[in-house]
Amino acid sequence: MSEPELLNTRQMAQFAARGFLRFDGAVPAELNQGFLDDIGRAGKHAGGHASEDSNENEPANIEELYPRIMASSTIPVVPAGTPFCKTYPADSALGRILALPILSGAIRSLVGENCVFDHHFLHIAFPPNALSKPPRSQNTHQDSTIDPRRAFDIQILYYPHAVTSNMGGTRFVPGTHLRIVSEAAIARYQNMVGQQHVVCAAGTLLIMHHGLWHGGGANTSQALRYMFKIRLCPTAPQIRLWDTSDLDEEPAQRPIFWLDHEPDPQSVQTILTTPEPWQEADTGRLEYLNRIRFWRYLIDDESFDADYWLTRVENEPV
Amino acid sequence: MSLRQQVLVLYLKSSALDTEVAAWATYDGTGHTRHMAGDTDTPPYRTGLGALKDGWRLIQASSLQPHAAGDEFRTSYLKYEFFFEKLIETDAPASENTDE
Numbered sequence: 001m002s003e004p005e006l007l008n009t010r011q012m013a014q015f016a017a018r019g020f021l022r023f024d025g026a027v028p029a030e031l032n033q034g035f036l037d038d039i040g041r042a043g044k045h046a047g048g049h050a051s052e053d054s055n056e057n058e059p060a061n062i063e064e065l066y067p068r069i070m071a072s073s074t075i076p077v078v079p080a081g082t083p084f085c086k087t088y089p090a091d092s093a094l095g096r097i098l099a100l101p102i103l104s105g106a107i108r109s110l111v112g113e114n115c116v117f118d119h120h121f122l123h124i125a126f127p128p129n130a131l132s133k134p135p136r137s138q139n140t141h142q143d144s145t146i147d148p149r150r151a152f153d154i155q156i157l158y159y160p161h162a163v164t165s166n167m168g169g170t171r172f173v174p175g176t177h178l179r180i181v182s183e184a185a186i187a188r189y190q191n192m193v194g195q196q197h198v199v200c201a202a203g204t205l206l207i208m209h210h211g212l213w214h215g216g217g218a219n220t221s222q223a224l225r226y227m228f229k230i231r232l233c234p235t236a237p238q239i240r241l242w243d244t245s246d247l248d249e250e251p252a253q254r255p256i257f258w259l260d261h262e263p264d265p266q267s268v269q270t271i272l273t274t275p276e277p278w279q280e281a282d283t284g285r286l287e288y289l290n291r292i293r294f295w296r297y298l299i300d301d302e303s304f305d306a307d308y309w310l311t312r313v314e315n316e317p318v
Numbered sequence: 319m320s321l322r323q324q325v326l327v328l329y330l331k332s333s334a335l336d337t338e339v340a341a342w343a344t345y346d347g348t349g350h351t352r353h354m355a356g357d358t359d360t361p362p363y364r365t366g367l368g369a370l371k372d373g374w375r376l377i378q379a380s381s382l383q384p385h386a387a388g389d390e391f392r393t394s395y396l397k398y399e400f401f402f403e404k405l406i407e408t409d410a411p412a413s414e415n416t417d418e
Contacts, residue, residue, distance in 0.1 A: 137355045171356040179393045188327060189396065190343035190355045197356065215355050278340045280397060281332045289391050 004105035006243040012109065013271040016294050019177030019209040026102050027203030032160045034093035039122060039226070040072040062126060065224075069122065075228075080118055084232055087117045094228075097158065106207055109242035110154050111234040118153060118231035125168050125219035125227075137168060138216035139187035143231075146182040150297050151234055153210040158228045162202045167225040168217025169198030170206065175276035177209035178290045186213060194277035239300040247299065256307045268295065269306035285309070319407050322347040326374055326402040328366050333382055333398050335366040341396055348408050366400050374402035 007021070015021050069075075074092050084107070088095040098104065107115065128135055143155065163169040173195045197217060198206060208214070210231070219225050240247075251269060263270045272291045275284050288309045296304050305311045329341035339361035344353040363369045370376065378401040386392070 134352075137357070139355050168356075179395075181394055186395065187355070188343055189329065189341045190353065191358055191361075192329075192341040193339070193359075193361060195356065195359060197359075217356050218354060279331070280340060281337070283393050283397065286391050286393050290393060293391075 002099075002101045004108050005101040006105045006241075007109035008243055009247045009268065010266055010271070012242050012298065013268045013295070015110065015207075015209065016298060017272050017274060017291050018174040018276075019212040020172065020174065021106065021207045023102055023106075023205040023207075025201040025203045026205050027097050027100065027158065027160070029202065031093060031097050031100075032203045035097065035158075035160045035228070036226070038074050038093045040069045062124075062130075065124065073122075075120070075122065078117055078120070080116075082117045084115045084117050085113075103156070103205060106205075107154070107156075107232060110152075110207070110238065111232050112236050112238065112241055114235050115232045116235060118233050120228065120230040123216065123227045123229060125216060125225040127219050127222050127224065129222070130224075135168070135218040135220060137171070137218040139184060140171070140173070140189050140192075140213050140215045141184040141186060142176075142179075142181050142211055142213050144183065144210065146180060147211065148180050150294070151238060152177075153231055153233045155208045155210060155212075156230045156232070157198075157206040157208065158230075159198065159200055159204045159206075160202060160226055160228065163198055163200050163204075163225060164221060165197070165199050166219075166221045167223065168219040168221075169200065169225070170214055170227065171195055171197050171217050172206075172208065172212055172214035173276075173278065174212075175279070175287065176213040177211035178287065178294065179211065179213075181213075189213075192278040237300075238298060240298070244299075251304070253305075253308065272306045273309070289313070319409050321405045322349075322408050322410070324348065324404045324406055326362065326369060326404075328361075328363070328369060328400045328402065329396040330366050330398040330400060335370070335376075335379075335400065337398075338365055339363060340398075348406050349410060350408075369400075369402050374404055377401050377403050 007015075011021060074089070075094065076088065078087050088098055090096070090099065098107075107113075126135070157170060159169070173192050192213075198204070248268070251267075254263065254269065265271075272295060273288050276287075279287060288306070292304065292306050292310050295306075296302050324347060325345040327343040328339050330337045331340050342361050344351075344362070346353065363372065366376075378399075380397060380399040
């Protein structure tokens with residue numbers, strides 16, 4: 001088994017600031033096809049690609065497809081709390097995908113090597129010809145429940161086939177992950193400036209902080225859209241789990257606003273203070289504070305700051 | 319002829335109506351159009367004032383609430399929520415469509 005490729009500091013800062021990381025086409029074609037075969041060969045509907053064994057006259061509908069997949073696939077039924085290392089057989093398609101260095105390294109960097117399994121699910125978006133009414137997108141929501149923790153779970157979203165723009169790939173809003181809201185209470189936010197829709201190559205992985213706002217899109221294509229999601233939880237503080245060889249241990253304060261040069265876009269300070277287009281004028285600044293506090297947790301250093309945002313409000317001279 | 323309500327919800331970047339739109343939602347009681355999450359990436363107006371100029375009537379604006387003491391940095395729901403309406407005359411009968 002190849003060694004995990006741990007995330008670097010820049011990637012961790014991006015995750016801290018925006019709540020997600022994306023790895024396009026990271027899973028090889030052989031494994032993608034292995035997964036699609038594993039879930040029971042939905043035939044020509046799967047991502048628009050024909051299967052040799054497909055019955056082209058066989059309709060795909062919700063009532064038939066899920067029971068068929070549950071009966072024939074090797075996706076295990078796993079209790080919540082199972083150690084992640086014991087969740088998937090190593091020789092299964094999912095086991096091999098999760099062992100890919102890029103993915104195992106990301107998992108280890110974010111939730112540690114002794115993380116536990118929460119749940120998984122195979123999400124299927126049906127095209128119009130498989131539904132009794134027009135397809136609708138899923139309202140924007142934050143998963144599970146309101147969750148004020150500092151520790152975080154991750155959700156791995158795996159797209160085993162190419163997702164086109166009309167297939168309704170996952171919609172998500174970068175940078176929303178640190179807001180404390182109650183699940184579907186945010187359904188009223190139909191659209192937000194800067195929202196993204198997953199359009200991707202087969203084998204793409206999206207790793208999300210558990211708090212990221214998102215929703216499934218409406219599938220108006222002719223093909224079924226599949227996405228497999230796994231939620232993983234840490235069992236230890238998520239401190240310096242990534243490759244910290246590039247971490248600046250004593251970043252210097254830098255000039256603010258009145259500058260004679262552009263700030264380094266790759267620096268942790270810049271990444272943590274880059275705004276999102278949906279952010280409100282005042283709470284956007286609070287997002288910086290919360291990102292910096294999150295980063296302090298990740299590096300276990302309460303002295304860290306970016307552009308004096310926290311130092312300013314913590315200044316109580318005695 | 320009867321009246322149906324169209325509702326536009328704009329989330330602005332500050333409490334001022336003439337600031338930029340950050341998020342939005344549209345509901346059409348005439349049934350002529352159907353809106354859903356993620357159906358457009360471009361706001362219908364650049365600012366809340368733009369909606370007024372296009373004939374939308376402001377019917378509700380969120381009030382300014384103090385941040386909770388000791389929890390001033392917590393972020394949650396979008397703060398600056400404005401509800402607008404248009405009343406549209408239509409000859410469509412009252413809908414018995416239970417899908418909505």
